[in-house]
Amino acid sequence: MTTYPKTEALMRRGTEFLGCEAAILCGAMSWVSERNLVSAISNAGGFGVIACGAMTPDLLDAEIAATKALTDRPFGVNLITMHPDLFDLIAVCEKHAVTHVVLAGGIPPKGSVEAIKGGANPAKVICFAPTLALAKKLLRSGADALVIEGMEAGGHIGPVSTSVLAQEMLPELSQEHVVFVAGGIGRGQAIAGYLEMGAAGVQLGTRFACASESIAHPDFKKAFFRASARDAIASVQVDPRLPVIPVRALKNRGTEEFTVKQREIAGTLDRGEIAMAEAQLQVEHYWAGALRRAVIDGDVENGSLMAGQSVGMVKSEEPVADIIAQLMNECEEALTRRKA
Known part of the structure; x- marks a missing residue:
């Protein structure tokens, strides 16, 4: 060895x-x-x-x-x-x-x-x-x-x-x-x-x-091979009341959909339909589902391609x-x- x-x-x-x-x-x-x-x-x-x-x-x-x-x-x-x-x-x-x-x-x-x-x-x-x-x-x-x-x-x-x-x-x-x-x-x-x-x-x-x-999925891996450091971007927080921890992923349609999802969750908070803890949990479940779409199903457009800025070295x-x-x-x- x-x-x-x-x-x-x-x-x-x-x-x-x-x-x-x-x-x-x-x-x-x-x-x-x-x-x-x-x-x-x-x-x-x-x-x-x-x-x-x-x-x-x-x-x-x-x-x-x-x-x-x-x-x-x-x-x-x-x-x-x-x-x-x-x-x-x-x-x-x-x-x-x-x-x-x-x-x-x-x-x-x-x-x-x-x-x-x-x-x-x-x-x-x-x-x-x-x-x-x-x-x-x-x-x-x-x-x-x-x-x-x-x-x-x-x-x-x-x-x-x-x-x-x-x-x-x-x-x-x-x-x-x-x-x-x-x-x-x-x-x-x-x-x-x-x-x-x-x-x-x-x-x-x-x-x-x-x-x-x-x-x-092979398509998930190919997305990494094509990417450069600048393609791995951090998500944007839409509502300051919803303390969403930023997530870094390769930019695609899924990153835009997360912005929409935050607005939906913020709306349910406004209407008093859910508590803050539940709102944060919904965000986590969103990411779990989005990740699965990319990693397992190979949907690299709508899924979440979580990647660090070192992705350009892969x-x-x-x-x-x-x-x-x-x-x-x-x-x-x-x-x-x-x-x-």
């Missing part, structure tokens, strides 16, 4: 935390980060993460079982904090002794972190931190590790770039805590820079979306093992040049 001594030394805290060989997590992409891609990433030495998204507890139960049948290596499960069945989903993860649970989509509700860490099969908790203040609060509340993700990422995004977040947060947090960097990472040279700044590892989504093991279908080896090689070469 190829070794990457400089990279492995800087990733050691991350690999020990995750239980894998390369501290490269796969971002949880609904309909894409399922049993096939997740197991392939873990089998290749990285760390796969199942995207639970809008799954019911029964569906997640089946997905975890199917993933375990394909790999005996550690993998994680990403849960959306606003999911109405969050605690049932946590119980499913505990049942299967999932080693790491990633909480995304907002501040974890009361008792959720304790439920993950305190069961019969306690798991480590990874949270997303868009600001330094929230990062410190999450760590005080029991998060075992953080992902700081910049606005270059695909899917739900914050307002600040990865490079700025890394400069602000890594010097403050990385000496005492495990911190992964995400957003806009497409090559190993960028990984080298974040590792040198103190990151324990990185998370990539877009780079893996078109892997050979990804079940995404040019062909490659096996997961080759992607991870390429990233590690690029990182090692960059670190070697810098040491020299």
Whole structure:
């Protein structure tokens, strides 16, 4: 097996935390980060993460079982904090002794972190931190590790770039805590820079979306191969009362339809037909359906083509093992040049 001594030394805290060989997590992409891609990433030495998204507890139960049948290596499960069945989903993860649970989509509700860490099969908790203040609060509340993700990422995004977040947060947090960097990472040279700044590892989504093991429709993958960085745009918030987290995706008819959908949901809020929590949940269900149309059905015009700005670096279908080896090689070469 190829070794990457400089990279492995800087990733050691991350690999020990995750239980894998390369501290490269796969971002949880609904309909894409399922049993096939997740197991392939873990089998290749990285760390796969199942995207639970809008799954019911029964569906997640089946997905975890199917993933375990394909790999005996550690993998994680990403849960959306606003999911109405969050605690049932946590119980499913505990049942299967999932080693790491990633909480995304907002501040974890009361008792959720304790439920993950305190069961019969306690798991480590990874949270997303868009600001330094929230990062410190999450760590005080029991998060075992953080992902700081910049606005270059695909899917739900914050307002600040990865490079700025890394400069602000890594010097403050990385000496005492495990911190992964995400957003806009497409090559190993960028990984080298974040590792040198103190990151324990990185998370990539877009780079893996078109892997050979990804079940995404061929037309979905072709849309990625054709795209450039500027084609991955952030959604626009229509109504300030509806705190919709922006989503980055390739521009198509579906991005325009989301603007219309927001107006519809805002109208139901105006008429008092639904509460704010339900309005936000409707937005999440919209994205789940739009993603399925693109990823599974191949409707690249009306579905959601969630992609980060690194999409311009995705040019062909490659096996997961080759992607991870390429990233590690690029990182090692960059670190070697810098040491020299």
